[in-house]
Amino acid sequence: MKVTLFVPCFMNTMYPQAGMSIVSVLERLGHTVNFHEDLFCCGQPAFNAGYWDEARKVAGPVVETLAADSADAIVIGSGSCGAMLKVFYGDLFAGTPLASAAVAVGKRTWEFSDFLVTKLGVTDVGARFPAKVTFHDGCHGLRELKVKQQPRRLLEHVQGLELVEMRDSETCCGFGGTFSAKFPAISTAMGEVKCAAAVQTEAEYIVSNDSSCLMQIQGLLDRQGKPLKTMHLAEVLAHQ
């Protein structure tokens, strides 16, 4: 298949290895991957803050570029950006000339684990990662995109990997975009609760399908001096 990868802004700048891992996995499975260098952000920060005009300025070119893109699927390694394209672009562009194009782009967009399991029907990507791992369900992926079983089925097939569930895996880590900076005390409290639950599993790695969650969790773990490491799902799946 021809797949276009959309890389979220902070994955691009801070967690590029996660993006490269997605490329690696998709190519290993025999698909061609394309990437639009001029698309940087899905527009969610302005959208969430309530500045929908500014959000449209960023998201509009995304819609136009991807609408003209003839790839079989658009894949995003992030539940929150994925939700932005799949669910919120419809709201953002309602009543504008890009309305139907935005909805159409959303329909062709897949979150990475959902793409592998639901679209491609693949659960074993030939990965090997011998470690004890726990999974954090990023909220947008979980509740907007219904991604729950897909990452787990993929992790089940990773050689040597032991998956343990943490208590309250579905509870928000506290990132929430600009929320983490506007209400830092609340965000930190939420993150501390999440970290405590993860530490309790005695896992070596916390894995998630959203780098923004991982940024929050790792930021707190590092400050606390805890050895637990975060890792994007794609990086685990790329590991051989």
Place this chain on the structure above:
Amino acid sequence: MSENGEREKILRRIREALTNPAPQPGSHGHKPHSTAVPVEGFAHWLPAVGAGFDAQADLFARNSVQLKSTFHLLESEAAAAQKLAEIALAESWKRVAAHSDGANGPSTRAMVSALKLPGVWTDTGYNVHEMESCDAGVSECDALVAQTGSVLVTSRSAGGRALSVLPPHHVVLAHREQLVADLPDAFALLERKYSGKYPSFIGFITGPSRTGDIERILVLGAHGPKKLTILCW
């Protein structure tokens, strides 16, 4: 009257507001699960109840255990009368409140009188201080609901509003035919029995009075009865 003025103003604001239609429920992103279904359909989603008296009585009994109410399924009225007497003795009742104007008035009067205790009959009115001094309140009911372990009462059929909630032990006298499967059935019963002339109070009683207000720890007998006993024959 200025109040009637408010009524018209409020209704006018509502009508104006409703000129703009709102989207159908559950429509954001996800398809509606089903279209509007009448109440008979509710039973499809609510907890399942088996068919027939035995299955339903069993469910009512299990619910009672969980709720910490006491349920006795008895063979006859005589057995019920005896059980009532046993309870009165075991708990050393000194005074009892009851009513004799229910559907089974004469039978209830006989059972309670047989206890040979001074008490309060609520039928034509009562003194609340006297009721407060009673150890138990005995009432009839409209139905027992298997699905939830509830007792259905009204101010007309169960001796008023206070009898089933003021005394510290509420004893319900019920008949087998009064057992209904679920809440939709209970509401259907109310409609059949009282439509057009509802009593001023209808109540579902599900277990003894309880509170979790202190650290979410269950305590019985917060204000209403600490004990609920259902005698059914």
Place this chain on the structure above:
Amino acid sequence: MATGSSQQFKTDSKRVAGDLRHRGLIQTALSKYETSRDLQKSAFQDWQGARQAAAERKWDAINHLDQYLVEFASKLEARGTKVHWATTPEQAREIILGIIREAGARSIIKSKAMTAEEIHLNEALEKAGYSVVESDLGEYIVQLRNEAPYHIVFPAMHLTRGEISALFTEKLGSAPTENPEDLTMIARNILRDKYISADVGITGANFGVAETGMISITENEGNARLTAALPRVMITLMGIEKIVAKLSDLALFLPMLATAGAGQSLTGYNSMYGGPRMQGECDGPEQYHVVLLDNSRTHLLADPEQRDALHCIRCGACLNVCPIYRNVGGHSYGTTYSGPVGSVITPHLRGLQEWKHLSQASSLCGACTEACPVKIDLHHHLLQNRRNAMAQKPVRWEKMAFHAFGFLANRPALLRALIPFGRLAQKFQWIVKGGPLDPARAWTETRDLPPIATKTFTDQWRAKKRAASSKEPVQ
């Protein structure tokens, strides 16, 4: 632009979020709830189907509200109930005070009513010289502490038994005890007398049934039943949005309210009242009044996008699952309705600009929407409130910042050129990290920030393409 309310929220929420004792207490309370809730939900044959049906029944009620309110009022009046209509809290208070004065009443007993909190009824009654006693145990406790309820269903969730014991010793002169049963009995004994001697009982309403002209009250303790049974005058204060069309709708709403709100199959007492004592009845109030309250509900009704927020059955499920609520507690919100539903409706009831911060203080995780038994689109309404607030009155620097970000995002070459400066700035960040000079202080005060990668994804992608096109192996 910080408002008084938003400043207060920031201060209180920060304090409570850092209070580890509070965190542990609430965590324990709510995990008990979660266990029983999940058990009850699984007993449903089709919980999602029930949610959809409940949403549809409330949609019908709210979208024909005028028609059902008229039916409701006329059915009540046919049974001798006096129905009053109040647009503002002041009008509602005046009506209630008028009823009490005319009745020559002196003591008043009250069961739980969030609408009464909303209109600050107790203060008004006390100012007028009446003694008002809260009969619900949790409400009674916070009343003694001169506090607002912490949670709409569990008003004293934030207190330990030790604190309650100390409170009772101080205010009631009772002997100290850590036993919850003993503490409950202390309150029960005191309140007993109040029920029996009260002239007026004031209740709220969970539902108002149009078809039969009845209000429905849900509770566990029996205090509302006593409030409705013994005093000679009964008053029910009800928000106009509590309407449901048919009596049989309660067959769905009552178990869902109990399941979502408290993890019970059904709450202890679900009682319907349609009028004062009827002929042939042996007790009950001589007078029954129902006071219908608007207080800006019609304002929310006029917003078709958020109208479904009026479907709320006040179960508290959204509060219970909200990670913000759990960490900041009910009091931080500083207003009657807290948690997600409070954050959605308060801007409509009390002013968008003044209260938009509650809609902003959310990570939009969506747990609330998932939990709501009547499928209110809660977390999307928070987004809509943000949009409406910024459209009405944008915050200049913020708007400019997003504009600048958009400018950069659409100029990838410029962005590539600027990123090295970001890396450079990060090299020096350790000097100010977390302190007052750190521009990223909001983050770095409590968390480490990851470095900007030496090679961004775009860099690596371009390198890969270059290597592929020149057929050299990629590093």
